[in-house]
Amino acid sequence: MTANTLGKIAAVCSIVIIIGWGVYWAVQVQDTMCLLEAATSEDMPECLEQMYE
Amino acid sequence: MDIVFIFEWLDASWLSELARTSAGVFSMVQAVHILSMIMLCGMLILGDLRMLNVVLTGVPSDVIIQNTKKWIYIGLVGIILSGIYEASAIAMKLATNSFFWAKMAGLAMGIVFLLSVRSAVYSRAPEVIGSNGPQSDAVEAWVVKLVALANLFIWFSVAANGRWIGFS
Secondary structure (H helix, E strand, C coil): CCCHHHHHHHHHHHHHHCCCCCCCCHHHHHHHHHHHHHHHHCCCCHHHHHHCC | CHHHHHHHHHCCHHHHHHHCCCCHHHHHHHHHHHHHHHHHHHHHHHHHHHHHCCCCCCCCCCHHHHHHHHHHHHHHCCCCCHHHHHHHHEEEEEHHCHHHHHHHHHHHHHHHHHHHHHHHHHHHHHHHHEEEEEEHCCCCCCHHHHHHHHHHHHHHHHHHHHHHHHCC
């Protein structure tokens, strides 16, 4: 494999991982924070309604 | 694909029985798990930060990558073996834990990325090629830095997800 091809593949993989995994992970953390908030508060938080829309 | 049967099998195994009844052994294995993670991530961080020209800039990067490789594999074996033991104690809980699955996805992605992209790109980094062969064989410097950032991100998420399992 040429250095140019390897560089292109590596760059695409890295960008996909940073953006794709970052978005997935951020949503997951946000959902968990919302569930934690729901578990500790008496009222249903807004984020919980949005989560199940 | 339903793989809950694997967790049911693990939950009913002698390993699970041992993990639940021997608090002393469990805490020791937990320490091994954390130390293996520290060693694995420490070695990865060292190599990646070197490739980003942040640490040990006076040491050739190929020397660091070559010398950390063995310890990365030892750390990987350590986290996987101790992780199976730890997971056996709460197998059914983990089967439905989203952070556990995120950690496993990150771990699988990290291993594949480590053995394929990171390894190939670092062995053809401009600094490494510069001392051995023509610069046309070298991957561009910004790609090397991008790979280092992606690798750091993957392993940070693996460690963070592991911690989140404890909170959820």
